Amino acid sequence: MDISPNAIPDVVVRRLPIYARSLSYLAEEGVRSVSSQELGERIGVTAAQIRKDLSYFGEFGKQGIGYNVEYLLGHIRRILGLHEVWPVVLVGVGPLGQAIARYEGFRTRGIDIIGVFDNDSSKIGLQLGRNTVQPDSDLPKILQEHNIRLAIVAVPAVRAQEVVDVLVQNGVQGILNYAPIVVQTPDNVWVRHIDPVALLHSMTYYLSREDEHHAMNEH
Amino acid sequence: MDISPNAIPDVVVRRLPIYARSLSYLAEEGVRSVSSQELGERIGVTAAQIRKDLSYFGEFGKQGIGYNVEYLLGHIRRILGLHEVWPVVLVGVGPLGQAIARYEGFRTRGIDIIGVFDNDSSKIGLQLGRNTVQPDSDLPKILQEHNIRLAIVAVPAVRAQEVVDVLVQNGVQGILNYAPIVVQTPDNVWVRHIDPVALLHSMTYYLSREDEHHAMNEH
Numbered sequence: 001m002d003i004s005p006n007a008i009p010d011v012v013v014r015r016l017p018i019y020a021r022s023l024s025y026l027a028e029e030g031v032r033s034v035s036s037q038e039l040g041e042r043i044g045v046t047a048a049q050i051r052k053d054l055s056y057f058g059e060f061g062k063q064g065i066g067y068n069v070e071y072l073l074g075h076i077r078r079i080l081g082l083h084e085v086w087p088v089v090l091v092g093v094g095p096l097g098q099a100i101a102r103y104e105g106f107r108t109r110g111i112d113i114i115g116v117f118d119n120d121s122s123k124i125g126l127q128l129g130r131n132t133v134q135p136d137s138d139l140p141k142i143l144q145e146h147n148i149r150l151a152i153v154a155v156p157a158v159r160a161q162e163v164v165d166v167l168v169q170n171g172v173q174g175i176l177n178y179a180p181i182v183v184q185t186p187d188n189v190w191v192r193h194i195d196p197v198a199l200l201h202s203m204t205y206y207l208s209r210e211d212e213h214h215a216m217n218e219h
Numbered sequence: 220m221d222i223s224p225n226a227i228p229d230v231v232v233r234r235l236p237i238y239a240r241s242l243s244y245l246a247e248e249g250v251r252s253v254s255s256q257e258l259g260e261r262i263g264v265t266a267a268q269i270r271k272d273l274s275y276f277g278e279f280g281k282q283g284i285g286y287n288v289e290y291l292l293g294h295i296r297r298i299l300g301l302h303e304v305w306p307v308v309l310v311g312v313g314p315l316g317q318a319i320a321r322y323e324g325f326r327t328r329g330i331d332i333i334g335v336f337d338n339d340s341s342k343i344g345l346q347l348g349r350n351t352v353q354p355d356s357d358l359p360k361i362l363q364e365h366n367i368r369l370a371i372v373a374v375p376a377v378r379a380q381e382v383v384d385v386l387v388q389n390g391v392q393g394i395l396n397y398a399p400i401v402v403q404t405p406d407n408v409w410v411r412h413i414d415p416v417a418l419l420h421s422m423t424y425y426l427s428r429e430d431e432h433h434a435m436n437e438h
Contacts, residue, residue, distance in 0.1 A: 010421075013424050016420070016424065017416070017417035017421055018414075018417055020420065043401050079424065080427070081423040081428075088419070095322070096315075103315065106419075111419050149426050150419060150422060152415070173429070174425070176422075191263075192419075194413055194418065195237075196371070197324060197330055198236035198237055200393070201235070201239065203369060203393035203395075203409045205300060208300025
């Protein structure tokens, strides 16, 4: 089966890991079969959305019987490339980077942080989980030796672009960026941003609208 | 001006904080005027997208002159409700919660963490940034006293739903959830999820597709 990377909307690709995560919990709970309705309620999307999303990848489940949890999970994991473990580097070990380096939830879900890096000499040698902090200057060597294609960036905004440039020059094609700045990359490199403040601001939008409505009702 | 909360697509609402963030940087750099083209290149969206997004909120900028940075920033901040500071509680001070509590980037962008909570008695009294860790049992009192409407949840997945229930019962209407589980809330409560592993998986999807194509080319 050849899937053109452009055929599937990115919004669907972003939901697939959520389906996989929820199916993993169901499997752990010993649940063997789940309807699109039940899965949708757990995830907060409609049953129709789930059926439509999965239809991009073939036929799963039977009307009235639901999905076999293990089978669907296995299939989504293959679609996502998670039949193999992905080695990843982490750059930046401030408080957030240290929390990331120590978080066990990456390994259990197929993401193996094999190196952590910082440019602060006082942090070099620090033990974080399974890793010892290495200097940024070792990045190119490690990236090439281990054929690393994914990286997590947790440096301050002012350093993010230079770090991303080094990563991309040495073969990284997917970057999870915690720095609160949009980094520039070539077209063949994927970047996902995590900005908790921006997400909070997208909620203050709605909450302040409600205030307006309340205020209007009161007058 | 009455803006119905349902009139603006959520995807647009989620981009507004990114525009604000980028405009803040421009203002700090002393830039007074920016074209939709320049702003788009910084953010990674098209100029047309920016013009369309902003058109929901009125007329900004003039053809050929561009946007006044301070004016547009001020306007977007008001749209997002950021003319006031938002008091927020944080629940869960494992390594990630501690990093969140210590991060200065919330306060500088209008989000004031006024209380941090954990159910682990060994953490009570711990000083994190400006806050001292309090027991979860104090949550209802603090939420009500300070009229808190926004919360950050950084507890393990197994505890997330119970914590969210307490938050919602005590008036919280917006939740930033770091626990890798979809929490259930009433329709009038907004939830944004941060799951770094899911974001990485949405990139392994594309990278493993590339492998397939390479493999096909080689044969």
